[in-house]
Amino acid sequence: MNHKIQQPDSNSLAPFFSPQGVAVIGASHDYSKLGYGLARNLVQSNYQGAVHFVNPKGGSLLNRPVYRHVKLVPDPVDLAILLIPAAYVPQALTECGQRGIKAAIIGSGGFRETGPEGAELEEKCLQIAHHYGMRLIGPNCIGLLDTHLPMDATFLPPPGPPPGDVAFISHSGAICAAVIDWARGQGFGLSRLVSLGNQTDVNETDVLAPVSADPFTRVLTLYLEGISDGRRFIQEAEKVALRKPIIALKVGRFASGQRAVASHTGALAGHENAFNAAFRRAGVIRADTSEEMFDWARALAWCPAPNGRSVAILTNAGGPGVTAADALETNGMALAVLAEDTIRALAGVLPPAASLHNPVDMLASASPEEYAQCLRILLADPGVHSTLVILPPPPMYAAGAVAKAIIPIIHHAEKPVIVALMGERLIQEAVEHFRAAHVPEYRFPERAASALSILAQRSEHLQRASKRTIVNTDIEKEKALKILASESIKSSDDEHGFLPPGVVRSLLEAYDIPMPPEGLAQSAQQAVTLAKQMGFPIALKIISPDISHKSDIGGVLLGIQDEENVYAGFEQILANVKRAKPDATIVGVNVQRMIPQGQEVIVGAIQDAQFGPLVMFGSGGIEVEGMKDVAFALAPVTEEEVEYLLESTWGGRKLNGYRNIAPVDSIAVKNVIYRLAQLAADLPQIQEIEINPLRVLAHGVSALDVRARI
């Protein structure tokens, strides 16, 4: 998808965002043409740089001359926008290059999205751009705009968006058009909007830094259908998200193709888990719906950061208060326990029948002054981290008057205040006051509650980010590399790429991940000798490149207590395998000292095509795919991510004990996660590696079964 050969250079993108002069190639008199729309928008948006129109027909348009050729365009001109049929684009681009223009937006469609011929044309454009050191946005996009510069370089029908503080970066042009219109309806403004089209050159990652550098932008919102270079996206987004929140709506959740996998980790990883792990690392907030994205954007743009998850609800009626309380709890928030002083102060303001505990129900008689006084009291309570004010269509006072009374308090507050204005027409005046004052308001208390939870999530991310570190373990990477490079692996490499057990063991040893004592026996007598060295009980397992689920076919025997049974067991396994898989190549039988009972977990890692190494942790055993009690993180992992892996799975939580399940050594488990993640990051040639189970004892762990594929 991404043909880029050069790494992005933010400076080279400057002409897109602050051009000195713009040439519209294909500017048209015809109202139905995109070239007319763009010319009109550029002029009407009050762009202060030079505006030049180019069309072989010449003449004049919107009181400006139309040049017949781009070479005739006078200085300054550093951005070209092409709205001409696809077939003419390469020629025009060449002329732009010759004219010294270093940035071009190709709005026209008719390229890769139409088939192989279009793709060829697109490739040609990219080559021309490379030749002239020119950057390209598009083709097949609606352009970009900046409401503060100002500049509207899109061809969408007016009106453009109101100026504001939310930036929008999109893989879909049609969604851009909708967002501009939604913004108007939902009462927020846009700062910048970039439609990326086919991304033949500039992609979503490239524009993150320049868009976030805009001082008017307070929140970045992204509509993504995929990501071109996962690791670079994470890197860039992580930097940006430390300064400004990023919200992403990632679609195409169900479109991902199935890859061939040989491990539980691979089967469970999927596209979406990789995206979630990546967004988690980068601090990108993932929205599930378009509505959610813009609900959250307003709150993030306009509210201070809360210091915690305790919310006070201020209402004039019981039902909406209960609804809001429910929604807050659903979103992982808590109802603040009000201080005695707070309750006393509320009692001094409210009638006796009012409810002074959270939710604070002032009753239907609540006046604008009561709203204001109570809000001030609640915000002064140190146990209140944020406040949700509820305004149903009030039976006694106009909602607008309440809005006017509380807006100054909200502006002075250092805590977020969000408003649920329940209704439509009767609360319209209040809506307008709040929007003008940049106070986030929502028609439904549930949406307000969701926005509050995102503010808390954002605060927590910033707190974590200040102290997150990738854990580097004391490992012998060089040794591991040597192991993988050795001739013996290449020769024993099976057709599925599984590494022989001895190699796997050496790798784990290099990363200091404990395994039970074991050895490979090629005869029953050899098995007995090994068993005697290790001590009993002993487990025997068939080793064959052709057999992945060993226990299915009787390839495993456990709990063998003496030499005699080791001998018999070896013969039995070989017989079982012969019966089930007569053609299987037999490497031998693994002889292993059995480890005492304990808890069992799975730790695995895979190489994701988009984001590189991922590590998985969860409940192990043969039911892992059915139970789906697993979580993913990018490898190598941060301390905080390892905590997340353990806390978000039952397999992790129960390491601390539960009822009659004894607690076990969770620190040793964390160490294995760090080390396996490090291994996956160090050795990208290992496609999948999985410890299942990792036996966890009161002290220490042991990797009972490990498989790795290159």
Added chain:
Amino acid sequence: MNHKIQQPDSNSLAPFFSPQGVAVIGASHDYSKLGYGLARNLVQSNYQGAVHFVNPKGGSLLNRPVYRHVKLVPDPVDLAILLIPAAYVPQALTECGQRGIKAAIIGSGGFRETGPEGAELEEKCLQIAHHYGMRLIGPNCIGLLDTHLPMDATFLPPPGPPPGDVAFISHSGAICAAVIDWARGQGFGLSRLVSLGNQTDVNETDVLAPVSADPFTRVLTLYLEGISDGRRFIQEAEKVALRKPIIALKVGRFASGQRAVASHTGALAGHENAFNAAFRRAGVIRADTSEEMFDWARALAWCPAPNGRSVAILTNAGGPGVTAADALETNGMALAVLAEDTIRALAGVLPPAASLHNPVDMLASASPEEYAQCLRILLADPGVHSTLVILPPPPMYAAGAVAKAIIPIIHHAEKPVIVALMGERLIQEAVEHFRAAHVPEYRFPERAASALSILAQRSEHLQRASKRTIVNTDIEKEKALKILASESIKSSDDEHGFLPPGVVRSLLEAYDIPMPPEGLAQSAQQAVTLAKQMGFPIALKIISPDISHKSDIGGVLLGIQDEENVYAGFEQILANVKRAKPDATIVGVNVQRMIPQGQEVIVGAIQDAQFGPLVMFGSGGIEVEGMKDVAFALAPVTEEEVEYLLESTWGGRKLNGYRNIAPVDSIAVKNVIYRLAQLAADLPQIQEIEINPLRVLAHGVSALDVRARI
């Protein structure tokens, strides 16, 4: 909460919904009084019955006389609405009773919601009502309205709701006010609205039948803070839901108190699982948010029932199509695979670059005629069960023109068509056309997808309902009752109410639930004798009313292979118990034949305070509370509910086998669920009963451990 002593009689509620004459007691000249608001609304709503005003001050109001006393009010009058201070309500109610009025709405507050004094006043009102055979709505409510009768008997500020087909029944008055305003904003109308207030007499269940009997009502929506009588609600709602869809927003999800429980079933049951099981049985659709409830209501009111879950998406842009496809899959819908004929027909209409496979992307150039033609083609495809039409702010044609072109097709379709109008201002004209035509439209494709899934859910409910039957098992209820009534139980009844194992065994025998052979030993020698009768291997378990988690304290020994170890095991268990719980009363040691390995599940039942007997099924073992892989249904269960219990849990799904987990006897499991549910329904004195584990073999099952509490 519910003081009702009589069963509801729908006829007695008739005066609320079709009164011949209404007396407003407390009608007032003072604009700020609720008594003015109600008088005004009643007159302005164009109510055709007699309207009488009562106020001791007399005079006239809104061109009508004001009577000084209700006894002076002329015929006809069958409904009184009281808006006077709480203290005066009992006297006024008495006078209404004397005047022969059989129905009253008490709008005033100041009753139970304010404390014990108010509760006493409310109780007094109820007694007066009973004395005169009068029905009461309220107190502390905003009244009711019917837009078709018409009659607005609320005191809310105008405008009232537009007439429509959605009825709303509410435990909160403030939510009523918000709903009226939301309806106007979201473009649907209300048929009836009932605010129930404190529900001293009439509650949510009572009004279901009369509201649904209204021919103008097509959907019932409920805002519930609880349910007064769970089983009666289910009964009534189930009947209503066969004719008209019911959607409920049930709040107070996190407010439920914790009850004392002794079983996993009890710990997991909780308030919400009981509500979900009840709504499932009744066919009530549960909404999570207010917005969802009304999004769904419009679709259910206006669309025909789909025959399945396959959806065609018709769009003029890629991004919105992908977003909609994602949202459909998230909501459990499928993208229809279009027939070859359909694709050929689309190709005849659309330009070559259009995408003819679902989502059908007509490209930005799509005209109103193309929208219409393609929609007709898609609806004709037998594999398409419903259609989602997407209209972003169109770059080339006005959305209004598209609306006009497709509305006639939607009206003729026998399949649902739902529209995602993405935007706000630019699509306003189209919004108005669709609303006038009763075509559900949504600003965001995700909300449209959710509405389509609810239509499918509703269809499926009706299909299932036509063939659902409670499964009656061949059981010996009389024998079970005799067992529970026997003296021996009462005498051995422990302080926690646990039944002795022998009694539990007899109960399960009466309901034909298989258990392993077992007996109670009070000496090691007795244990050996029993073991010899049963055959080996043997399990030993301590029996004590003071010990619920036997294995925690070494009270269980498994896999004993011979007489000698039975003898030693008996002594060891007693020693373990003495050490861990020296004061525990020891009934003896249970000697049980061990059952072969197999799968293990949990089947439990409890008596829910609100909804009566509930049955639980899921993954068993000691981790059941941690894994939470369980599901609930009302007892006794329907066949369809048992299928649901198995399908919605991993413990149920894996009965059919998974990878190297062999399939087992799921029919035997279903039988146990039927029988245990029947037992819980027959014997409400059994508070909790739990089989954990139920061992499931290739043929047959065995209840390995059962505990029951009365």
